[in-house]
Amino acid sequence: MNHVLTIAGSDCxxxxGIQADMKTFAAHGVYGMSVIVSVVAENTQRVIGAQDISPTLIAEQLQAVFEDIRVDAVKIGMLPSPAIMACVAENLERRRPRNIVLDPVMIAKNGYPLMDSRLAETLVALVFPLVDVVTPNIPEAEVLANMTISSTEAMETAARIIHAYGPRYVVLKGGHRSDDAADLLYDGNTMHWLRAKRIETKNTHGTGCTFSSAIAANLAMGKPINDAVRDAKAYVTMAIAHALTIGKGCGPTHHFHDLYKYGLPRQGAQK
Structure with a gap:
C-alpha cells in the first residue's frame, strides 16, 4: 500500500481540509497521514474562527511521520502564516519527499479568507520551488500571477507565470468560469486541457482539497502526471455529481459514493 501525507487545516x-483529504486517500486505496497546521471552526455556511498550530508542534508532527513511515506523496493545503510556511518548507527541503502537490488555499468556499493574499509572495518564495504540482483556482491564480483571468488565453498566460515560480507542473482549475469545467495542465512546454460537463450544484465544499489530494494519491501509486490529473478530475467530477445536501449552505462532495451505494463486499464474496 502507498502512503500519502496531508499538511493542511482541519474542517470540523x-x-x-484534512477531513476531505483523508476521505480522498481512503477512496483511492492509499494510507493517509496528516499534519494539522490550523484548527478551523466552520460549517457549510460560514467560518466562525481558526486557531493556528505552533510551528514547533507542526515540526514535531512532521518528525513523527517521517521518522517512522515511508511517504510516497505529500499534499499541502492551507498554510496560514509566514512562520508555518517556513516551518513546512524547511522540513520538506530537508526530507525531500517525492510527489509534492500544493493547493494554495487562500479563501474558503463561503468567502472567508484563510490566508492573507499579501502572504502569496512568501508562499511563492518558500514553498513553490519545492513542489511538483500546484493547483490554484482562478481567484488564487489571479493573485499569484497578478492579473485578471477571464479567458482560456489568460489562463494559459497565468499558468506560464506561475510555472516560472518553480513548480514542475501547474494545474489551473477553471471551475470559477461560467463555461464547461475546463482545467489546464501546464508542464513547462505543453498546455493540456481537461474538460468535463459542468454540474449545476451549490454543494461543492472541499472540491479543491479533494482534487489536489486525488492527484497526490494517483502520483503515489505511480501514475504519470497526465494520468494522475485526468483521473483526479474524473474522481472529483463524480464526487460533485453525487454531492451531499448536508447542512444549510454549500454542502460537501460525496467521496464514497460507490461504497455508500453498494456497501462493503460480503465476506468471502467473489472479487
Whole structure:
C-alpha cells in the first residue's frame, strides 16, 4: 500500500481540509497521514474562527511521520502564516519527499479568507520551488500571477507565470468560469486541457482539497502526471455529481459514493 501525507487545516464539518483529504486517500486505496497546521471552526455556511498550530508542534508532527513511515506523496493545503510556511518548507527541503502537490488555499468556499493574499509572495518564495504540482483556482491564480483571468488565453498566460515560480507542473482549475469545467495542465512546454460537463450544484465544499489530494494519491501509486490529473478530475467530477445536501449552505462532495451505494463486499464474496 502507498502512503500519502496531508499538511493542511482541519474542517470540523468534515467537508474540506484534512477531513476531505483523508476521505480522498481512503477512496483511492492509499494510507493517509496528516499534519494539522490550523484548527478551523466552520460549517457549510460560514467560518466562525481558526486557531493556528505552533510551528514547533507542526515540526514535531512532521518528525513523527517521517521518522517512522515511508511517504510516497505529500499534499499541502492551507498554510496560514509566514512562520508555518517556513516551518513546512524547511522540513520538506530537508526530507525531500517525492510527489509534492500544493493547493494554495487562500479563501474558503463561503468567502472567508484563510490566508492573507499579501502572504502569496512568501508562499511563492518558500514553498513553490519545492513542489511538483500546484493547483490554484482562478481567484488564487489571479493573485499569484497578478492579473485578471477571464479567458482560456489568460489562463494559459497565468499558468506560464506561475510555472516560472518553480513548480514542475501547474494545474489551473477553471471551475470559477461560467463555461464547461475546463482545467489546464501546464508542464513547462505543453498546455493540456481537461474538460468535463459542468454540474449545476451549490454543494461543492472541499472540491479543491479533494482534487489536489486525488492527484497526490494517483502520483503515489505511480501514475504519470497526465494520468494522475485526468483521473483526479474524473474522481472529483463524480464526487460533485453525487454531492451531499448536508447542512444549510454549500454542502460537501460525496467521496464514497460507490461504497455508500453498494456497501462493503460480503465476506468471502467473489472479487
Amino acid at each position: 464539518s468534515g467537508g474540506a
